[in-house]
Amino acid sequence: MLSVQNQIVLITGASSGIGAACAKVFANAGAKLILAARRLERLQELVELSDTTSVQYHLLQLDVSDRSAVESAISTLPPAWSDIDILINNAGLSRGLDKLHEGDIQDWEEMIDTNIKGLLYLTRYVVPGMVSRARGHVVNIGSIAGHQTYPNGNVYCGTKAAVRAISEGLKQDLLGTPIRVSSVDPGMVETEFSEVRFHGDSDRAKKVYQGVTPLTPDDVADVIFFCVTRPSHVNINEVVLMPVDQASATLVNRRT
Ligand code: NDP
Ligand code: 8X3
Numbered sequence: 001m002l003s004v005q006n007q008i009v010l011i012t013g014a015s016s017g018i019g020a021a022c023a024k025v026f027a028n029a030g031a032k033l034i035l036a037a038r039r040l041e042r043l044q045e046l047v048e049l050s051d052t053t054s055v056q057y058h059l060l061q062l063d064v065s066d067r068s069a070v071e072s073a074i075s076t077l078p079p080a081w082s083d084i085d086i087l088i089n090n091a092g093l094s095r096g097l098d099k100l101h102e103g104d105i106q107d108w109e110e111m112i113d114t115n116i117k118g119l120l121y122l123t124r125y126v127v128p129g130m131v132s133r134a135r136g137h138v139v140n141i142g143s144i145a146g147h148q149t150y151p152n153g154n155v156y157c158g159t160k161a162a163v164r165a166i167s168e169g170l171k172q173d174l175l176g177t178p179i180r181v182s183s184v185d186p187g188m189v190e191t192e193f194s195e196v197r198f199h200g201d202s203d204r205a206k207k208v209y210q211g212v213t214p215l216t217p218d219d220v221a222d223v224i225f226f227c228v229t230r231p232s233h234v235n236i237n238e239v240v241l242m243p244v245d246q247a248s249a250t251l252v253n254r255r256t
Pocket of ligand 2: 142143144145153186187188189249
């Protein structure tokens with residue numbers, strides 16, 4: 001098992017859900033954390049609540065869909081933080097659950113700009129440093145939605161199918177280097193995801209998880225940690241994980 005002690009880990013979307021859970025797992029293992037999200041105050045709370053006082057944090061208020069902001073954030077990292085070892089491209093969101101021909105185009109643009117373009121910008125600005133240092137690991141958070149399109153999921157599923165293809169392409173393009181690429185693709189995880197999808201309608205969001213035992217953000221963070229800590233010659237290409245109560249994007253066992 002590889003140690004992540006003192007390794008620099010950049011986690012996007014660290015202010016909530018899976019990203020925040022990753023921050024805790026990697027902090028407990030002694031990594032140095034760059035935490036990025038738009039809500040800086042949430043990142044500050046996360047650090048204040050951390051019970052591991054020895055952990056070093058660098059916080060970035062960053063909108064991953066803003067190309068020049070990403071370029072500037074990465075290129076102006078203090079020298080002690082610039083040699084990123086592990087990039088966790090986790091920031092992402094769904095907006096709406098509508099038929100394609102009735103969908104809100106602004107929702108589509110937000111998903112495409114964040115889930116695809118944001119992930120690409122981070123990759124483009126971080127991976128060259130990994131290549132020149134001959135070390136690094138990129139973990140992209142995909143989804144079951146990238147494997148199976150479900151009704152009304154259209155554009156969100158499209159963005160996650162793109163993440164899957166991009167992960168595969170990055171692995172191919174990095175062949176011959178020691179840089180590793182993994183795609184971690186969960187099914188249903190209870191986070192703020194559904195509340196964001198339904199534009200703050202928390203009653204509708206709660207119904208998504210009603211009567212099922214979904215994955216927790218910690219479950220996903222554990223799998224990401226597993227991928228990153230394999231021996232350096234092992235590349236976990238893709239992990240699909242879902243709750244026992246889920247068999248596909250649309251087949252869910254509800255007890256109520
Ligand atoms: P949350 O809504 O709890 O967290 C999403 C995170 O992404 C937040 O920290 C948010 O931070 C960040 N984010 C969103 N947009 C941007 C942006 N433009 N710039 C920077 N950060 C951004 O949801 P999850 O933890 O569930 O989602 C994390 C990832 O997991 C996403 O890629 C999602 O698609 C994927 N996923 C989720 C599943 C689920 O069932 N929950 C299942 C499969 C995959 P802030 O708002 O502060 O910027
Ligand atoms: C999130 C899981 O099934 O709601 O990617 O698309 S799902």
